[in-house]
Amino acid sequence: MENCKEFREQLSLYIDGMLTQQESRLLEEHIEECKDCREELSMLREMVASCQGLEEKEPPEYLYPMIASSLRRSGKGKWTSSLRKKWLKPGLVSVAAVLLVAVAVKGIMPDIQKQLATQDMAAPKAAPEAEAPAADTYSEAQNREFSLKMMEESGRSGMAGAGIAGAEMDMSEAEMASDGGTFSVAQAPATAGDELIAAQHDRKIIKNADISLEVQDFKNQFDAVQRMAEEAGGYVESSRSYIRKHAAAEGEREFMEGEAVIRVPSTEFGGCLDRIAALGKVTNRSTYGSDITLQYMDIETRLKSKQVQQERLIEILSKAERVEDILNIENELSRVRTEIESLGTQLRGWDNLVQYSTIRVFMTEVDPKDTKVSVLKADNIWDRMRRGFIRTTNAIMDMIEIIIVGIGYALPVAILAGIAYLVWRKIRVSKKE
């Protein structure tokens, strides 16, 4: 009885003749003895027989025309329908996704947008692929960039304007003449009358020059600049030199870089600049002058009037008798003296600037190989390659980071859209039903 279960499972196979000869024989032997299994077998046989008795039904007349017409329909629109099914929907979805991302980026992340726009050619390349919405984003970004620049520029000119305003205030108030505003004053508007007066006066011009040099022997050339200043009757105002860290790799020669500000008599300005330029390869050279004649005259006039005021105060003081008067006059006198002093300082400062021109020298040491043909240095190349690789990888990582963060921003919107889509589908399906 125990093994009935095993045999029962074989009955189905036995009916279909799927048992091996040996299995069949064993089963048959069991059936001889076991009444239950015998009944089970006959029941199964009957059941299978009645299943087989279910006749094949003749399909209705309309089946074939129905199939044929549906095939024809599909054959005609085969490409368009498969295109629609396969590409249109995902296409729409992806366009929507791009739009969402664009909206998210535009709305929440102006800084990324800026980065995208400035990532030299990356953005314009991506734009046509990402279709219209992305293109919009890009141009938007560009606009933003542009307006930023505009703002920067206007900011700068605004500052210049403030400088002018400051200069005008200087002239009218004459209180803070000694501090600041001396350089921007140069741009102060001048009327024709002022110009005329200026022409009669000694012209006061501050001359400046910036010069950048590449040299091969930094130490000697840098010293030469300082020597030149002294030889020309000027002096070194400041100087500093340092090792150019960022360019120095292991095993590579260390390069120097330096900046010196020298002052030379304005008469020596041109000659000195030329001599410095001769020390190496000039990469940048600019000179600029400020005409401070009008401001100088103004201060000079005020100084004179203050001096007259001082003399008169001394005169009055000598005649004063009441202590109160004396004190008041002395007070006033000390105020005028202070003013005279500060105006004098201002004038002396200007005199110095006018007499001694400023030359700012930037000196960079370069490898002679830049000027000579040299053999390859394998280790150096390897190193540079490694650095290049790392740099590019980092750039890519940055980009990926931006993209991932962008996805993060778009995700909540995308999830909402997904839920909306599911709900819509469910509604549609239930309507169909």
Place this chain on the structure above:
Amino acid sequence: MELNGEMLRQNKRMSGKGGITMSAELELVERSKGGDLAAFEELVVMYQKQIYNLGYRMMGNEEDACDMAQEAFLKAFKSIRKFTGRSSFGTWVYRIAVNVCIDELRKRKRVKLYPVVHNDNPENGGGKLITDTGDLPEDRIERRETREQVQRAINRLAEEHRVIIILRDIQGKSYQEIADILNLNIGTVKSRISRARQSLKEELLRQEELKSEENVKVV
């Protein structure tokens, strides 16, 4: 075209289940792959009856059977290029049709629930099922009744078992063919056939019980 179809039908009848010869069938398949609709229509003529019957037994009514057959052939035509010829075309179409039916049944189940069938007495092994004796007219009537009963019971089986019973016991497919159609290995097919028959038997017994209960009530 019409003549051709008729010839094919005759041809099929003559050569039994497999239809026309394999090489002719393969040629039709190749032409269908090239987009020849007429060739595919011949294949439809060859297999529509079998597919329709599969649909009829699976879905339980004529209308759904037609819809399923149409969809199955349409799908087959659209993806005919994916047919590699590893199995016979018939097997391949069968697989598509089975999937179409099962998909549809599942979809329906998801939307509206069928009454759940409880197997309240699975241990019931005994009981007489069908009285099969002589060839009296009475018996013939009984046999028709039995057929209806069987179809009803099949309709109550789980899809997985229903497919097996239809393929094996109604349409008489071999174990190997079933394995190919359902993409199962022979061992699985064997055990599944056994289990499907078992659950069909239980379903029939349950109906028998219900009927006798009704009789009691009437009396």
